């Protein structure tokens with residue numbers, strides 16, 4: 001049955017439509033049972049400002065986005081409608097809100113995954129240490145360890161964390 005239904009919705013060329021910031025804020029506010037007034041108070045803006053976000057007239061500024069991120073426990077990238085595919089700048093894995101690292105105070109650190117950066121510290125002190133880990137954990141019957149290592153050896157220098165380490 002599924003194979004008949006599949007062509008109806010499966011279209012690999014179709015880009016996933018990002019939800020707008022305005023819809024996301026409205027949805028989260030509703031989900032948290034807050035009025036525009038209550039949300040405004042929590043992030044130190046006027047009710048009119050919240051109203052303007054929800055009509056799409058304006059987008060919250062960076063400071064307010066941080067407050068909203070903390071309040072609703074979603075990343076800023078999510079609040080902005082996921083304009084970027086976040087990638088861990090240490091190991092290269094694509095990031096979802098559930099795998100994004102956090103600072104010790106609970107705020108998202110959207111640069112890294114939670115396995116590479118935890119409790120305010122980087123887990124791997126050198127690319128070799130990370131390569132050893134990846135080689136052991138990413139390899140399988142179809143992707144042998146030496147290929148895994150070669151792949152990541154080429155990828156890691158492109159990531160910000162290791163770029164910085166070199167300079």
Ligand SMILES: [Zn+2]
Nearest residue numbers: 088091113116
């Ligand atoms: Zn990582």
